[in-house]
Amino acid sequence: MAVPTALKLTPLNAVHHRLGARMVDFGGWEMPVQYSGIIDEHNAVRNAVGVFDVSHMGEIEIHGPEALALIDFVSTNSAAKLTPGKIQYAGLLYDHGGFVDDILVHRVSADHFFLCVNASNQEKDYEHIRDANRWQAEVDFASDRYAQIAIQGPKALATLQKLTTTNLGAVRYYNFVDGEAAGIPARIARTGYTGEDGFEIYIDPAAAEKAWDEVLRAGAEFGAKPCGLGARNTLRLEAAMALYGHEIHASITPFEAGLDWIVKMEKDGFLGRGALERQRQAGVRRKLVGFEMRGRGIARDGYEVFIGGSPAGWVTSGGPSPTLNKNIGLCYLPIQLAAIGQPIQILIRGQLVDAVTIPIPFYKRAK
Amino acid sequence: MVPEQLRYTKEHEWVGLEGDIATVGITDHAQQELGDIVYVEMPKVGTAVEKGKTLGSVESVKAVSDIYSPVSGEVVEVNEKLADAPEKINQEPYGEAWLVKIHVSAPAEVSDLLSAAEYESYIAAEK
Numbered sequence: 474m475a476v477p478t479a480l481k482l483t484p485l486n487a488v489h490h491r492l493g494a495r496m497v498d499f500g501g502w503e504m505p506v507q508y509s510g511i512i513d514e515h516n517a518v519r520n521a522v523g524v525f526d527v528s529h530m531g532e533i534e535i536h537g538p539e540a541l542a543l544i545d546f547v548s549t550n551s552a553a554k555l556t557p558g559k560i561q562y563a564g565l566l567y568d569h570g571g572f573v574d575d576i577l578v579h580r581v582s583a584d585h586f587f588l589c590v591n592a593s594n595q596e597k598d599y600e601h602i603r604d605a606n607r608w609q610a611e612v613d614f615a616s617d618r619y620a621q622i623a624i625q626g627p628k629a630l631a632t633l634q635k636l637t638t639t640n641l642g643a644v645r646y647y648n649f650v651d652g653e654a655a656g657i658p659a660r661i662a663r664t665g666y667t668g669e670d671g672f673e674i675y676i677d678p679a680a681a682e683k684a685w686d687e688v689l690r691a692g693a694e695f696g697a698k699p700c701g702l703g704a705r706n707t708l709r710l711e712a713a714m715a716l717y718g719h720e721i722h723a724s725i726t727p728f729e730a731g732l733d734w735i736v737k738m739e740k741d742g743f744l745g746r747g748a749l750e751r752q753r754q755a756g757v758r759r760k761l762v763g764f765e766m767r768g769r770g771i772a773r774d775g776y777e778v779f780i781g782g783s784p785a786g787w788v789t790s791g792g793p794s795p796t797l798n799k800n801i802g803l804c805y806l807p808i809q810l811a812a813i814g815q816p817i818q819i820l821i822r823g824q825l826v827d828a829v830t831i832p833i834p835f836y837k838r839a840k
Numbered sequence: 841m842v843p844e845q846l847r848y849t850k851e852h853e854w855v856g857l858e859g860d861i862a863t864v865g866i867t868d869h870a871q872q873e874l875g876d877i878v879y880v881e882m883p884k885v886g887t888a889v890e891k892g893k894t895l896g897s898v899e900s901v902k903a904v905s906d907i908y909s910p911v912s913g914e915v916v917e918v919n920e921k922l923a924d925a926p927e928k929i930n931q932e933p934y935g936e937a938w939l940v941k942i943h944v945s946a947p948a949e950v951s952d953l954l955s956a957a958e959y960e961s962y963i964a965a966e967k
Contacts, residue, residue: 506875
C-alpha cells in the first residue's frame with residue numbers, strides 16, 4: 474500500500490479554506506483550483522483584477538562575484554544584459570537541449586540574482602544549478618523565505634498602488650523594485666502569467682495573510698476576486714504562455730516550443746547550446762502551434778492530432794477560452810504541416826473532430 | 841437539498857420515473873464538484889443504453905467526466921437546449937437541465953437506486 478505523503482501547504486492555506494476554495498493536489502501542493510468559479514475568476518482578471526496565491530513557486534538565489542558567470546552558463550538568455558532591477562524569461566536546459574525548467578531571472582545587484590522557478594521543479598532546478606557551478610557562486614535554495622502573490626488585470630496597478638509608496642507606473646514590464654506593500658517589505662515585479670498587466674510580489678511568508686487581505690480589500694472597489702489555478706490555466710492558455718510539463722519538458726527544445734527569443738546563441742557557452750546548434754543545422758522538425766476547434770468538442774492535453782487520416786502530433790494544452798468563447802488548444806505538429814490555416818483533426822474520445830491551426834497568442838490585451 | 845421524489849446513483853446521477861420513462865440528470869453535488877460546465881455530449885435518440893455503462897459526458901473548464909446510465913433501456917429524448925447552454929446544468933441541475941429521457945426496459949432497476957436520504961448520507965460521508 475502506498476503511504477500517502479502529506480501535501481505541502483502555502484502560508485495562505487488557511488485563508489483558502491476560509492474562503493471556501495476548492496482545493497486540489499497540484500504537484501504535491503494543496504492549492505486552490507477555484508473560489509467563485511473558473512469563468513468568473515477568469516473574467517475578473519480580464520476586466521478588473523484578480524489575486525492569486527502562487528507561493529508554491531520556488532525561489533533560488535545566487536550570490537557572489539561569479540554569480541553572473543554561473544547564471545549565464547545555465548540560462549539560455551543573456552543575464553549579462555540584465556541591469557539591476559530587470560527581469561528575463563529564460564530556459565534552463567539539459568546538455569541535450571531539452572528543458573529542465575523555464576524560469577524568471579531577476580538581477581537584484583551586480584552579484585545577486587533571484588530566480589523564480591516552477592513549484593514542482595524547484596529541487597531539480599537547485600540540483601541542476603549546483604551541479605553546473607564550477608565557479609565560486611553561492612547557490613541558495615530560498616523557497617521557504619518567500620510567499621508570492623500575483624495581482625493581475627487592468628486594475629492591478631490601481632489596486633496595488635493604494636498599498637505602496639513606490640510609483641508603480643514607473644516600474645516597466647519585466648522590471649522590479651524592492652519596496653513595501655501594505656507596510657510589508659516586498660519585491661514588486663511587473664510580471665505575470667495571465668496575458669494582462671499586473672504584478673507579482675515576493676514577501677515574508679509570515680506576512681502573507683496580511684498582504685493577501687489588504688490587496689483584496691484595496692481591490693474591492695474594482696471588483697477584485699481571489700483566483701485559483703483553474704483560471705490561471707485558462708488565462709495563460711489564451712495568452713499561449715508555455716506550461717512546464719505540457720508545452721515544454723525534457724524532450725522539447727526552445728526552438729520547437731517557439732521560444733527562440735529566449736535563446737541567445739551568440740553567447741559563448743551555455744548548457745544545451747551544442748545540442749541547439751546541431752538542431753539548428755539539421756533543421757527543427759516539429760513546432761508548437763495554436764488551433765481552434767471547428768467541430769463540437771474540447772481538446773485536452775495528450776489527445777492525438779491527425780492530418781489527412783494519419784497521426785501527426787499531440788495536444789499539449791486545450792480547453793475552452795472564456796474570453797474568446799471558443800475551444801482552443803496548443804499542439805505539436807511536423808514543421809512542414811505547421812502553417813496557419815492547416816486543417817487538423819483531434820481524436821476526442823474515439824471520434825475525430827475538426828480543428829484548424831490559428832495564430833498565437835489567442836488573446837492579446839489592448840495596449 | 842436533494843429532491844425527495846428522485847432516485848440517485850453513487851456516480852451522482854438522478855433519475856425521475858414517470859410510467860416507463862426515466863428522466864436522467866446529474867445532481868447539484870455533481871455540478872458543484874465539476875464547476876463551470878461548458879460542454880455536454882449525449883447519445884442520439886434511439887441508442888440502447890445499459891445500466892452502469894457510459895451514457896455520455898459533461899465537461900467543465902478543467903476536465904471531462906463520464907455520465908453513467910442509471911438504468912437500461914433506449915434513449916427517447918435528448919435535452920437539445922444543453923448543446924448551446926451547458927451552463928444550465930450549473931443553474932438548474934434538477935430542473936430544466938435534465939440530460940436524457942430513457943424508455944426503461946426493467947423498471948425494477950430504478951427501485952435499486954439510492955433514495956434521497958440514502959444519497960444525502962452518501963455524499964456527506966464522501967466529504
